[in-house]
Amino acid sequence: MASKSSVAADIPKLSKELCLRLLGDLEKAKRPVIYATKCSLDNAMYNPKVGYLTPGDKKVATELNVSSVKKMSRTIFMLEIILGNLETGAVNTKRELYYISKGYIKHDPKLKPLDFADQNESDDIIDFICEMLEVYREEINCYANDRGGQTYSQQLIVTETMVDGTKATIDLSKLGTSPFQPKNRPQNLKLSARKKIDFCLIVESEGTANTLVANGFTKRNNCILMGAQGVPSNAVRGWSKLIQDQLECPIYFFGDLDAYTMQNIFRTLKAGSAASLIRNEDYSAPEVRFLGVLPDDIKKYDLLDYPVKENDAQEARALKKAGDVLKNDPFFMDKKNKGLADILKWLQVNKRRCEQQSYFTVNPKDPTMPEKIIIDKIKRGHYV
Amino acid sequence: MAAHMASTQKITTSSTAEYFSKNLQQVGFSSHTKAVLTTLKEAVDNALDACEENDILPEIRIEIEKLGAGSMKNAEQIRICVVDNGPGIDPDDVPKVFGEYLASSKFGRGRCTRGQQGIGISAATTWAQLTGGKGALIITKQKGMRKALKARVEVDIKNNKGTMKDKDMIDWDRPNGTSVEFIIDGRIQLNGEAGLMNYLLGTSLVNPHLTLHYKLPDPEIPETTIERVSKDFPKIPEAVEPHPHTMKLGEFIAHSHLFGKVKTSNWLGKGFSRVGPSVIQELIKTAGVKKAIFEKNVDQLDEAEFKSLYTGLQNLPLMAPSTSSVLSIGEESLSKSIQRLGAVDYFSVVTRKPTICDFKPVEVEVAIARLQVKTVEQDTPVQVLRFANRVPLQFDKSACAIYNSLTTVNWKAYGLVQPKESLPQGPYIVAVSVVSPFIKFKNASKETIDSSDELVEEIRRALMQAGQKLSKHIRREDKANELEEKIRHIEQFGPILVEGICRITKANDTRKEKARLGLMKLLGRDAQEAEKDLESASEKLEAHLVKTKKSETVEEVEA
Numbered sequence: 048m049a050s051k052s053s054v055a056a057d058i059p060k061l062s063k064e065l066c067l068r069l070l071g072d073l074e075k076a077k078r079p080v081i082y083a084t085k086c087s088l089d090n091a092m093y094n095p096k097v098g099y100l101t102p103g104d105k106k107v108a109t110e111l112n113v114s115s116v117k118k119m120s121r122t123i124f125m126l127e128i129i130l131g132n133l134e135t136g137a138v139n140t141k142r143e144l145y146y147i148s149k150g151y152i153k154h155d156p157k158l159k160p161l162d163f164a165d166q167n168e169s170d171d172i173i174d175f176i177c178e179m180l181e182v183y184r185e186e187i188n189c190y191a192n193d194r195g196g197q198t199y200s201q202q203l204i205v206t207e208t209m210v211d212g213t214k215a216t217i218d219l220s221k222l223g224t225s226p227f228q229p230k231n232r233p234q235n236l237k238l239s240a241r242k243k244i245d246f247c248l249i250v251e252s253e254g255t256a257n258t259l260v261a262n263g264f265t266k267r268n269n270c271i272l273m274g275a276q277g278v279p280s281n282a283v284r285g286w287s288k289l290i291q292d293q294l295e296c297p298i299y300f301f302g303d304l305d306a307y308t309m310q311n312i313f314r315t316l317k318a319g320s321a322a323s324l325i326r327n328e329d330y331s332a333p334e335v336r337f338l339g340v341l342p343d344d345i346k347k348y349d350l351l352d353y354p355v356k357e358n359d360a361q362e363a364r365a366l367k368k369a370g371d372v373l374k375n376d377p378f379f380m381d382k383k384n385k386g387l388a389d390i391l392k393w394l395q396v397n398k399r400r401c402e403q404q405s406y407f408t409v410n411p412k413d414p415t416m417p418e419k420i421i422i423d424k425i426k427r428g429h430y431v
Numbered sequence: 432m433a434a435h436m437a438s439t440q441k442i443t444t445s446s447t448a449e450y451f452s453k454n455l456q457q458v459g460f461s462s463h464t465k466a467v468l469t470t471l472k473e474a475v476d477n478a479l480d481a482c483e484e485n486d487i488l489p490e491i492r493i494e495i496e497k498l499g500a501g502s503m504k505n506a507e508q509i510r511i512c513v514v515d516n517g518p519g520i521d522p523d524d525v526p527k528v529f530g531e532y533l534a535s536s537k538f539g540r541g542r543c544t545r546g547q548q549g550i551g552i553s554a555a556t557t558w559a560q561l562t563g564g565k566g567a568l569i570i571t572k573q574k575g576m577r578k579a580l581k582a583r584v585e586v587d588i589k590n591n592k593g594t595m596k597d598k599d600m601i602d603w604d605r606p607n608g609t610s611v612e613f614i615i616d617g618r619i620q621l622n623g624e625a626g627l628m629n630y631l632l633g634t635s636l637v638n639p640h641l642t643l644h645y646k647l648p649d650p651e652i653p654e655t656t657i658e659r660v661s662k663d664f665p666k667i668p669e670a671v672e673p674h675p676h677t678m679k680l681g682e683f684i685a686h687s688h689l690f691g692k693v694k695t696s697n698w699l700g701k702g703f704s705r706v707g708p709s710v711i712q713e714l715i716k717t718a719g720v721k722k723a724i725f726e727k728n729v730d731q732l733d734e735a736e737f738k739s740l741y742t743g744l745q746n747l748p749l750m751a752p753s754t755s756s757v758l759s760i761g762e763e764s765l766s767k768s769i770q771r772l773g774a775v776d777y778f779s780v781v782t783r784k785p786t787i788c789d790f791k792p793v794e795v796e797v798a799i800a801r802l803q804v805k806t807v808e809q810d811t812p813v814q815v816l817r818f819a820n821r822v823p824l825q826f827d828k829s830a831c832a833i834y835n836s837l838t839t840v841n842w843k844a845y846g847l848v849q850p851k852e853s854l855p856q857g858p859y860i861v862a863v864s865v866v867s868p869f870i871k872f873k874n875a876s877k878e879t880i881d882s883s884d885e886l887v888e889e890i891r892r893a894l895m896q897a898g899q900k901l902s903k904h905i906r907r908e909d910k911a912n913e914l915e916e917k918i919r920h921i922e923q924f925g926p927i928l929v930e931g932i933c934r935i936t937k938a939n940d941t942r943k944e945k946a947r948l949g950l951m952k953l954l955g956r957d958a959q960e961a962e963k964d965l966e967s968a969s970e971k972l973e974a975h976l977v978k979t980k981k982s983e984t985v986e987e988v989e990a
Contacts, residue, residue, distance in 0.1 A: 066935040073929065074942065076949035111950075113917040113957040120924040123931035130935065160923040 058187060059130055061180050066123070069111075081119070082106040083178035088321040093377035098333025099317075100378060102324040107178070117160070118172070122179070124148070124161050125172045129187045136210055138188040145169040183326035185232050185281065195276030196283040197226035197253060199260045202244050203271055206237040224260070226274070229286035234329070238293040246425060247271040247290050249283075249335065251302030251312060255403055255417075264418050275302070279316045281323075287316060287332035298332055299430060301421060304340035305355075305400035307365035309391055310372050310379075313337055318378045337386075338421065338430040340401045342393045348420060351408045352401035362400065369395050386431035447532040448553070448591035452561065457874065458554045463506050463618035466558055468630060468825065470511050471495070473551035474611050475634060476822055477528075478515035479641065481609070485518040486664055489638070493645040495627070501616035502562055509617045509648075514610040519573035522580045529556050529567050529584040529611070530593020553593075555613055557586050562616035566596075570610040572603050579603035621649060624815075625825045631657075632772060633816045633823035636798070637760055637864055639768035640664065660767035665758055672704045674752040675744040676790045677869065683741045687729045695732060695740070696725040705750045718743030751787040757794040757866050759785070760821070765798050772860055774803035779900035783893045788885040793867040795890050797897040802858040812854035813847075818864035819872070819880055830873060832882040833863045836890035845898035846905035863890060907969055914962055921954040 065081070072079035083106060084090070090105040109115050128147055132139060139147065145166045152158045163169040177184055184190070200219045205227065207215045219227050220241070230236070248270060250256040256274030259265075265272050271290060275283055291298055300316060302308045314320075317335050319327025345352050355362045369391050372379055379388045394400070406417035413419075424430060455461075459469030475491060482489035491513060498508040520528055532553045556567045566585030572578070578600040587594050620626045627647065635643050639661035646654045673686065690698045699706045714720045720743045724736050732740075760768070765780040778800040785794040817824040817833045828834045834854075842848075842855035849855040865880055873879040880886070929950055933943045 063936060066932045070932050070936055070938055070942065070946055073932070073946035073949040073953075076952040078953055111953065113920050113954055116920055116924040116928060116954065120928040120931065123928060123935070127931055127935060158927060161927060 058133055058180060058182060062126055062130055065179070066126075072111075079111050081109045081122075081179055083109070083175060084181055084325060086178055086322050086324045088375060091321045091324055091377055093318065093381050095381050095383035099319045099327040099331040100321060100324055101327065118175070121161050121163075121168075121172050122175060124151075124158070125169065126176055129173075129176065129189070132188045136188075138190055140190060140192065141170050141173055141184075142166055144173060144189060177325065181325055183323070183329070185326075190232070191281055193228055193230060193282045194280045195253065196229045196273055196280065196286050197256065197276075198229060198271060198273045198286070199226050199256070199265050200244070200271040201265050202241045202269055203227075204239045204241065206239070208235045208237070226260075229282050229289075233282075233285035233289040236289060238289060240294060242269055244271060244294055244296045245269045247273065247287075247294070247296055247298040248338075248421065249273045249275050249287065249298065249300045249316065251275050251277070251300070251308060251403060258414075259418060262414050262418065267418070268422070271296075275300075275312065275316070278312050281326075281330055284316060284319070284330035284332070287335065288329060291332040291334045297425075298335040299338040299421075299425060300335050301338045301403060302340075303400065303402045304342065304345075304352075304390070304394070305362060305365065305402075306369045306391060306394050307361060309337075309387065309394070310365065310369060310376070313387070314376070314378055336430045337390070338424055340403060340405065341429070341431065342390060342397075343429070344420075344424075345401050348406070348409050350401050350405040352399050352405065355398045355400055366395065366398065390431065448557070448586050448588045452557050452586070452588050455554055455558055455561075458550055459878070460554065460558050463501075463503075463616065464620040464625060465826065466562075466615060467495070467509055467511065467617035467619055468625065468627065469551070470555040470558065470613050470615055470617070471513065471627070472630065472822065473555045474511070474513035474613075477552055477611075478513055478517055478609065479638065479821075481517035481520075482515060483665060487517060488640055488642075488659065488662060488664070490516045490642040490659075491644070493631075493643070495619065495645075495647050497619065497648045498614065502564075503616045505618070506562070506616040507618055508563065508614060509619065510612065510614050512610065512612040514608060516605065516608045519576070519579075519607045519609055520569075520571045521573065522571070525569055525571060525580065525582060526584055526593030526595050528593075529553065529569060530586045532586075532591050552611075553586060555615075556584060556593075557588070559613040559615045560585055563614040565614060568612040570601070570603060572605065572607050572609075574607045576607075619648060621647065621652070624828065628652075629814075629816070629825060630823050633818065633825075633862070635771050636765075636768050636816060636862055637818050637821040637823075639760065639764040657771055660771060661764045663761075663764065665760070671753055671755070671792075671868065672702055673869075674704050674749070674790050675706060675741075676749060677752075680738065680741050684734075684737050687732070687737070690729055692728050692730055694725070695727055695729045698729040699725075699740075704752045706744070710744075710747065710749065713747055714740070714743045718746060751790060752792055755785075755792075757785045757792045757868065759794050759866060760796055760864065762796075765796060769798045769800045769860075769862070772800055772802075776801040776803045777904050779897045779904070781893050781897040781900070783889065783896075786889055788889050789871070789883050791867055791869045791871075793865060793886065793889060795893040796864040796866070797890075797893040798860075798862040799897045799901055800860045800862075801901075802860065810848070810856050812856055813859040813861050815854065816860060816862040817880075818862065819870050819877065820866055821864065822877070824878055824880070826878040827873075828879075830879050830882065832880040832886045833865065833890055835882045836887045836894060837861065837863070839887070840891055840894045840898065842898060845902035846909075847898075847901075861894075863894070865890065914958065917954075917958050921951070921958060925950050925954060 069079040084102045085105040085107050086102070090103040091100045092103050093100055109118065111119055125144070125148060128144065128151070145163060148163060148169055152162050173184065173189060176187065198219065203219045205217045205219070207217070209215060217227060245268065250259065250272065253274035253276045256272055260272060264270070273283070273286070279287070287298060290296070300313055302312060317331060317333055319331035323330060340350065344350055355366055357363060373388060373391055378384055379391060406420050409420065410416045460466045471493065475493070478491050479489050494510070494512040496510050498510055501508045529552055532550055560566045566583050568583050570579050570581045572580070579602070580598070581601045582595040582598040585594050585596060621628050623629070631643065631645055635641060635657045640659050640663060642659045643657045644655070675683070678686070686702060687698060690702060696711055699711060700708070711725060715722050720739050724732065724740065759782050762780045762782045765782070766778065769775060769778045769780065778798060780796070780798045782796045783794060785792055787793070815828065815834065815837060817828065817831060824831065837854055838852055847855040847857055847859070865886070871881040871883070873881050926947065929943060929947045932938070933946065938946070
């Protein structure tokens with residue numbers, strides 16, 4: 048895939064070429080076909096040298112016929128709206144695009160048949176456009192809400208290039224207890240450090256990240272501390288990738304020891320997801336390491352763990368899915384990630400889980416105990 | 432002890448009429464609404480049976496009116512009058528027919544008539560007498576009579592005898608026929624499963640040869656005539672003798688009393704079906720019945736001898752009884768009749784071949800109609816019409832063999848919606864008719880057919896066949912909808928797609944028009960394919976209908 052920054056400018060050109068092809072076919076009464084990259088696990092490839100999931104050769108072909116004419120009409124309709132946005136530099140969320148489409152339909156009764164019954168329908172069309180043009184939504188000026196990724200550091204300085212070309216500099220040490228919120232389009236950010244940054248720690252729980260900062264973690268360590276807030280959003284993923292590439296510091300992930308965290312949160316952070324095969328290049332940080340909680344930690348620190356409850360639907364499902372993942376997910380199947388696959392297997396066999404907050408049980412009187420364990424583990428190289 | 436009892440209590444016997452007058456709830460008079468329906472039903476059944484027995488195409492007039500408050504609490508006084516064009520009743524028989532229990536021309540004859548025992552109409556007279564103070568008012572005229580007999584018949588409850596009051600000979604403007612009028616306490620329910628409308632609808636469905644006039648006490652329902660759709664008389668087959676396997680020992684002995692002084696071998700040969708000389712030989716050889724018994728006159732046999740004969744017969748594998756005694760409405764008549772149910776979209780009818788269930792000949796017929804006016808909600812269960820010997824059954828459906836069969840068929844396979852173990856849903860009428868000279872009812876009021884496994888299976892098969900026919904129609908309809916949808920799609924989206932593409936490519940009008948024509952050509956091809964699909968579905972349906980028609984004709988010829 049070509050470098051994203053150069054492709055972004057080509058979207059109007061790509062779209063016009065596609066439409067010209069469709070028009071040519073129609074003029075000849077030939078059935079036009081639109082090809083889109085198949086974004087699913089069965090088309091996901093993993094090359095340990097690249098480090099993230101990339102799309103395979105499989106394409107989804109949509110041939111124009113009576114059944115697909117509605118989808119194609121909607122695609123062209125939405126594409127026109129997006130091209131308008133790209134021309135003027137306007138940005139929107141998916142929900143806003145849904146309402147914008149509603150607005151066009153409201154003002155032009157001829158478009159009524161295209162009307163979306165709910166946002167899911169317009170979201171699907173937006174995703175289809177991305178897969179068709181092999182671009183990601185941020186490139187077509189469609190942004191998600193910036194969720195997660197709140198970042199704390201005494202060393203980090205971020206320089207943002209604005210749409211009008213002006214620059215803004217944010218010194219994170221000047222923000223007090225407020226975190227820095229990364230944007231969905233990290234390509235516009237440039238990072239630098241006051242002092243060499245020793246590591247970046249991504250904590251699964253936003254609350255725990257906050258606690259560590261409040262207890263002086265970022266004061267005592269030359270580091271970047273980030274809260275992931277569950278499954279990493281595009282903002283978190285792009286931001287982590289930026290830190291990895293521009294600061295070249297080791298990145299560690301600290302989260303729960305359970306199947307969901309391993310296969311949904313950590314895998315997405317490290318190698319991207321099957322649904323976003325097109326954009327994993329810019330939205331994954333392959334260097335990130337799994338610091339804990341590791342199965343060994345339970346014994347070593349005598350952590351409080353507990354069996355997976357049968358009635359916890361999410362956990363039970365994740366554990367069941369772990370079996371499929373070990374067999375089908377190219378990321379976990381690759382020998383480079385054997386250590387991570389072993390953790391999944393351990394979870395499958397033992398059916399136990401241990402939360403990140405269990406570090407607080409080690410010495411309840413010492414609020415900095417989790418920090419001590421984390422630093423100790425980094426020093427000893429006790430991570431996967 | 433017996434001596435003690437004799438000294439303190441007097442043993443009395445009561446008449447049949449006395450028994451029934453105290454237990455009218457057992458024969459269909461358990462509620463006010465039921466009383467109206469049962470009275471009407473009994474009068475109509477008698478009228479239809481009388482016409483059919485005498486090869487008269489029945490024309491029946493029903494009048495129901497409210498006269499005011501009834502004598503009982505919450506009841507109204509209701510007049511029910513049924514007039515037929517039947518042969519009329521011999522004046523001497525009038526008190527017996529309407530005023531005497533178990534006085535029947537049909538009792539135990541093994542024919543597919545509606546009435547069987549001679550209880551119903553006498554019960555109606557009793558009800559009128561008990562609640563209205565007067566018995567049934569009868570007018571009857573036989574062919575050749577100059578005047579008609581008019582009389583009030585009442586039941587002499589003590590003696591189970593009918594009595595005639597206010598006897599008069601009057602002028603009546605018809606050559607023959609009978610009019611019966613009851614004034615009873617009751618309540619009128621028009622709609623719903625147990626409603627009068629359902630009864631009238633059902634009666635006209637299973638009697639295609641009936642012309643029915645009715646006038647109901649509802650200003651919104653005008654006086655109505657449902658014309659007959661068939662002039663064919665239902666051929667009521669001759670009675671067959673009972674099959675030994677369907678009898679109990681007591682019935683077996685009682686059966687012998689009808690014969691008196693005849694040789695036992697003759698009694699067995701003539702009085703039962705499927706018992707011939709070879710069976711008698713077999714009884715002697717394998718069942719060890721003494722040869723001398725067969726030589727004796729049947730009235731001289733003692734209980735032990737009856738028992739050895741009976742058990743011998745029960746243990747022999749006899750042939751199943753003949754199915755020639757069942758009557759069917761026929762698919763053709765049913766197809767015509769079903770159109771009288773209202774505006775029917777389409778329908779499917781199935782007449783099964785007569786078969787043996789529980790050693791009794793039975794024939795099952797099914798008609799499914801879809802109503803054109805879909806006033807009912809889609810999730811409302813289908814309307815079920817149940818019939819036993821062409822009489823609508825309207826109460827206590829959940830225990831009925833017909834209902835059990837309906838809920839155990841997988842209707843989803845035929846394109847209908849069906850919640851688990853329930854009736855299918857939608858604007859359909861499903862009519863199931865069971866005809867047999869020996870229908871086993873759950874009670875004397877003949878509201879529910881007993882659910883034996885064999886009968887349920889037979890009904891299920893009929894329903895499934897009807898379902899298969901129906902699904903062919905539904906599939907064809909789906910194809911038609913699909914075609915319509917496709918054409919609509921083309922008309923809607925084609926121009927929008929071309930306009931959009933041309934705006935993005937900034938194409939000129941010439942290119943736009945060319946692309947529009949190209950697109951129409953493309954999508955038109957799809958529509959043509961859908962049309963072909965529809966045609967082939969229609970052809971398949973047509974071929975299926977022709978095939979079933981042919982096979983029916985072959986069956987008829989073979990029969």
